[in-house]
Amino acid sequence: MAQTVISAKDVVKRFEGDITAVDMISFEVKKGEIFAFLGPNGAGKSTTIKMLTTMLRPTSGELRLAGHDVTKERDNARKAFGIVFQDPSLDEELSAYENMELHATLYGVTKSKRRERIRELMELVELWGRKDSMIKTFSGGMRRRLEIARGLVHEPRILFLDEPTLGLDTQTRNLMWAYVKKLSKEKGMTIFFTTHYLDEAEDVAERIAIIDHGKIAARGTTKELCKQTGTKTLEAAYLKLTGESLRDEASASNDGLNFRTALRNTKLR
């Protein structure tokens, strides 16, 4: 039985004005697993990932990363994960290498190990040749790749990706997921990502949790989800669970894409 690396138990997040964004969520992710949180906008995906990554405090419940409670042992929990944020988060006026170096220092990677590790990761995402270029000269796809590499400099056990392919073209998306799969396979890294693209969840994740209105509606492999809902495709299962109606709720992440657009994109593929 593989070790549990991420665990959430009865997690609730209530915002001011009595808005419950996450409502009694529980789940576990095993070591080396690729796990997707799939749901429409405003479902509570980003709020959950923000609580897991210590950016938000849960109102109640318990979250653990690699055994560390995220509120009580925050720094240990922080060392256990790397994150690719939904929005860009590189310093544009520094070079790619300098961004990596800054990250390594923030996470206490010793000087002797820094260069070697940065080089290995930048070679993995094929950016070592551009190490001295300023980030402002990088395309969106290059930035995303560097952010993935950066999230791994301190050798975390978990990599979080919050809607990582938003705004990327198909080629870049495919390439990015290829890196992620490789990492999971070669390094036994646990991957947790959120998405509202059905195809990404289906192609990349080993297990999926469908989240809607702050609750987990169902979880399992694509096959299991179809079986649970008596449907044939993930899309049918998803629509059965989350309904056909358009989502107007303000999304905490406000990524500017609505559910319908996401669906249309999937069908056009």
Place this chain on the structure above:
Amino acid sequence: MDVIQILWLRQMRRYVRSRSRILGAFGQPILMMIALGYGIGAIYAKAGEGNYLQFLVPGIVAQTLLLSAVFWGIIILQDKRFGFLAELLVAPVRRIVILFGSALGGATISVIQGLLILVLAFAFGFRPYDWALVPAALLVIILMTLAFSFFGAGIASIVEDFQGFQGINNFLVMPMFFLSSALYPLTDIPAVLKFLTVINPVTYMVDALRELLSNQGYFSLEKDLLIIAVTLAVTVVFAVNRFNRIEM
């Protein structure tokens, strides 16, 4: 310590690379020295007050320090707007360390800018009254710049966008400069103006600098230094408090 150093280095790298900003920061002080130093200087001398440039330069140096430090303080706002702050705030590092690293970087840049203006003033004919007091003036420059940097960092933590920062700049930072003793002596000014000037901590910073560089202080140096120390303490508490409250 490593973290403070790399955040400081980050600011320095950005500074060295932004040539337009370095040069741009000289424009205004040079204009002030020419227009005010030479233009108003003639009237000032006629009124029997002596050399206006000697009076003015400490004020111009203070202006440079204030504007530069507040400007570099907005790196926190930039980081907030462009997402880099999230990277800093989820790192296993205490927030106060991130704040200090960023503020010290901004302060260092501003001290460099201020000293360059002082050198430039020398070319315009400004002479320190006593070279032996220049190191003491440098110490005052460092203390006041730190206060400005933390003030800027605190403001940047509060406001959400650059328009908001612009508003603060126009309604708080510029008055702090114009309503200090930077441009005019405190003797014989209207009571209202005098009141506004006396409650402004920048007045005492300029005054200390003027005492040490030109021997023309208005208040006692002890009073100036005490107020500078208190101001620095208040701005540090303000910045720490506001920075800790930033929500991701």
